[in-house]
Amino acid sequence: xxxxxxxxxxxxxxxxxxxxxxxxxxxxxxxxxxxxxxxxxxxxxxxxxxxxxxxxxxxxxxxxxxxxxxxxxxxxxxxxxxxxxxxxxxxxxxxxxxxxxxxxxxxxxxxxxxxxxxxxxxxxxxxxxxxxxxxxxxxxxxxxxxxxxxxxxxxxxxxxxxxxxxxxxxxxxxxxxxxxxxxxxxxxxxxxxxxxxxxxxxxxxxxxxxxxxxxxxxxxxxxxxxxxxxxxxxxxxxxxxxxxxxxxxxxxxxxxxxxxxxxxxxxxxxxxxxxxxxxxxxxxxxxxxxxxxxxxxxxxxxxxxxxxxxxxxxxxxxxx
Amino acid sequence: xxxxxxxxxxxxxxxxxxxxxxxxxxxxxxxxxxxxxxxxxxxxxxxxxxxxxxxxxxxxxxxxxxxxxxxxxxxxxxxxxxxxxxxxxxxxxxxxxxxxxxxxxxxxxxxxxxxxxxxxxxxxxxxxxxxxxxxxxxxxxxxxxxxxxxxxxxxxxxxxxxxxxxxxxxxxxxxxxxxxxxxxxxxxxxxxxxxxxxxxxxxxxxxxxxxxxxxxxxxxxxxxxxxxxxxxxxxxxxxxxxxxxxxxxxxxxxxxxxxxx
Numbered sequence: 001x002x003x004x005x006x007x008x009x010x011x012x013x014x015x016x017x018x019x020x021x022x023x024x025x026x027x028x029x030x031x032x033x034x035x036x037x038x039x040x041x042x043x044x045x046x047x048x049x050x051x052x053x054x055x056x057x058x059x060x061x062x063x064x065x066x067x068x069x070x071x072x073x074x075x076x077x078x079x080x081x082x083x084x085x086x087x088x089x090x091x092x093x094x095x096x097x098x099x100x101x102x103x104x105x106x107x108x109x110x111x112x113x114x115x116x117x118x119x120x121x122x123x124x125x126x127x128x129x130x131x132x133x134x135x136x137x138x139x140x141x142x143x144x145x146x147x148x149x150x151x152x153x154x155x156x157x158x159x160x161x162x163x164x165x166x167x168x169x170x171x172x173x174x175x176x177x178x179x180x181x182x183x184x185x186x187x188x189x190x191x192x193x194x195x196x197x198x199x200x201x202x203x204x205x206x207x208x209x210x211x212x213x214x215x216x217x218x219x220x221x222x223x224x225x226x227x228x229x230x231x232x233x234x235x236x237x238x239x240x241x242x243x244x245x246x247x248x249x250x251x252x253x254x255x256x257x258x259x260x261x262x263x264x265x266x267x268x269x270x271x272x273x274x275x276x277x278x279x280x281x282x283x284x285x286x287x288x289x290x291x292x293x294x295x296x297x298x299x300x301x302x303x304x305x306x307x308x309x310x311x312x313x314x315x316x317x318x319x320x
Numbered sequence: 321x322x323x324x325x326x327x328x329x330x331x332x333x334x335x336x337x338x339x340x341x342x343x344x345x346x347x348x349x350x351x352x353x354x355x356x357x358x359x360x361x362x363x364x365x366x367x368x369x370x371x372x373x374x375x376x377x378x379x380x381x382x383x384x385x386x387x388x389x390x391x392x393x394x395x396x397x398x399x400x401x402x403x404x405x406x407x408x409x410x411x412x413x414x415x416x417x418x419x420x421x422x423x424x425x426x427x428x429x430x431x432x433x434x435x436x437x438x439x440x441x442x443x444x445x446x447x448x449x450x451x452x453x454x455x456x457x458x459x460x461x462x463x464x465x466x467x468x469x470x471x472x473x474x475x476x477x478x479x480x481x482x483x484x485x486x487x488x489x490x491x492x493x494x495x496x497x498x499x500x501x502x503x504x505x506x507x508x509x510x511x512x513x514x515x516x517x518x519x520x521x522x523x524x525x526x527x528x529x530x531x532x533x534x535x536x537x538x539x540x541x542x543x544x545x546x547x548x549x550x551x552x553x554x555x556x557x558x559x560x561x562x563x564x565x566x567x568x569x570x571x572x573x574x575x576x577x578x579x580x581x
Contacts, residue, residue: 012481069480070487071459096481100461103414103446107453112541113414115444132550134441137337138344139548146541181458181490189483196481202580237500244464244500245479250333250440251355251499259580269334276553280578282570288560297556297578298570306563314571318581
C-alpha cells in the first residue's frame with residue numbers, strides 16, 4: 001500500500017517558502033503519494049505553484065479570516081485536509097506556525113508527533129525518523145508505532161528536486177471558525193523584508209566582539225552585501241543590541257546555512273549548538289584561542305573592525 | 321486567579337552528554353529544572369506578586385531529582401507543589417505526559433496553565449500544546465510577554481513567523497513561554513530554607529485517577545531505537561597575519577574550494 005504524505009505549505013507574505021518543494025520532493029523520493037494543504041487569504045496566484053512544487057492534490061483554505069496566523073483555525077484546516085486525504089504522515093516546514101500547529105493536529109488525530117526531524121525512512125512498512133535531542137547533543141533514531149505521524153521538519157533537512165511537478169487538482173476547504181478563545185489582534189512586523197534565519201543561504205552573526213551599535217551596523221553592512229540573514233549570539237541579545245528573534249543558539253534559533261559568518265563571537269557551547277550544522281563556517285575574532293575556531297572551516301584572527309571592511313571589498317571584487 | 325505551572329526535571333545540558341552502544345551514558349549526568357520551565361515558574365510568581373494569583377507547580381517524575389526541582393520552584397515563590405511519581409510513566413512521550421497533566425488540571429480547576437515551550441531533553445515543544453487540545457482550552461505558544469487585562473482575559477505577545485503576534489486570550493487557557501519572556505530569579509537563602517520544609521502532594525497515577533492505559537502509557541506511539549553521537553565538527557584553517565592578505569586569501573578559498581560566493 002502506498003504511503004501518503006500531506007505537506008503543509010509554508011507561506012510567508014504571500015510567497016511559498018523553500019520548505020514546501022523540499023518536503024514534497026522527499027515525500028516523492030520515499031515513494032509516497034503527495035498532497036499539499038495551503039492556508040491563508042488571496043491564494044489564487046499561489047495555487048499553480050503548489051502543484052509545481054510536487055503535490056498531486058492541493059487542499060486550499062482561502063478566507064479573509066485566515067489573513068493573520070492563528071493556530072486553532074490552521075489546525076482545523078490541516079485536520080480537514082487530513083480527513084479527506086487520509087495521509088499516513090503530515091509534514092510541516094520548520095516555522096513558528098508549524099511548531100504551534102503540529103502538536104494540535106497530532107493530538108486531534110491521536111498521531112505520533114516528532115519535532116525537528118532530519119530524516120525519514122520507510123523500513124519494512126514502518127516509519128523511522130531521525131532527529132536531534134538534548135539541545136543537539138545527541139541524535140535519536142525513532143521507530144514510529146502509531147498509525148500516523150505528524151512531523152515538523154528541520155530547515156534544510158531535505159533537498160528539492162528540480163522540476164518535479166505535480167497535477168493541478170484543487171480541493172477548496174471550508175473556512176474554519178475563528179478561535180474565539182485566542183483572538184489574534186495584530187502582528188507587529190519585524191523590519192520589512194527581513195531575511196528569515198531559518199532559510200537564509202548565508203547568515204552573518206554578531207557577538208560581543210563588535211562592542212556596540214556601530215559594530216552591529218558594520219556587520220549588518222556585510223550581511224546586506226551578501227543578502228544574508230542577520231543573527232546574534234546570546235551576549236548581544238542580553239546586552240540589548242539585538243532582539244531575541246535573532247539569537248542563534250540553544251535557546252534561540254538553530255540554523256544550518258551554506259555559509260555562517262561569525263563576527264566577534266567567542267563560540268560558547270550554547271551558541272555552537274545553534275550553528276554547527278552550517279555547511280561552511282567562517283569566523284573572525286581577535287583571540288586566536290577563541291573556541292569558535294575549533295569549529296570554523298576558515299578562521300581569521302584579527303580585529304574585526306579592520307577585517308570586515310576588507311571582507312566586503314574582497315567579496316565585491318570576487319563577485320564582479 | 322489560580323495558576324498551574326508544569327515543570328519538567330531534565331538532564332543538565334551544560335554537561336557533556338556521551339553515547340555508548342546506542343544509549344546515553346547515565347554516569348555523571350545531573351538533573352535540573354528545565355530552563356524554559358524556570359521562565360514559566362518566574363512568570364507565575366510575578367503574577368502572584370502583582371495580581372495576587374495562587375500558584376501551584378506540578379512535576380511528573382520520581383526520586384530526589386524531581387523533589388529538588390519542585391523545591392526550587394518553592395524557593396522561587398510557588399505556593400503549592402504536586403508530584404506525580406509513577407514508574408509506568410518513565411518512558412511516556414509528550415502525549416502521555418499531557419494526558420496526565422490533564423487529570424491534574426481537572427482535579428484543581430485552574431484559570432491559567434503556564435509551561436515552558438519546550439523541554440531541553442526532548443526539544444519536542446509538544447506537551448503544553450497537546451494539554452490545551454485535550455482540555456479544549458485556548459492556547460498560545462512561544463509567548464514572550466503576558467499582560468493581565470482582567471479576571472477573564474490576558475494579552476499575550478508571541479514570536480511568530482512574520483513578527484510579534486498580539487493575542488487576546490480568554491481564561492481558562494494554556495500559555496507556553498519562551499526563555500526570553502523573563503530572567504528567572506535565583507532562589508534566596510530564606511526561600512531555600514522554607515522550601516526544604518514545605519510539603520509536596522505526592523501521588524502515583526492510580527491516586528490521581530487514570531490507569532496507564534487511559535493515558536496511553538501502555539501503547540507508546542513511538543520508540544527510540546538508538547542514540548547516536550553527532551558528528552564532531554573539526555577545526556579548519558586558522559589564518560593569522562596581515563589583515564588584508566589573509567582576508568583576501570580566505571575570500572579566494574571560500575569562492576574557490578567552498579564555492580559559497
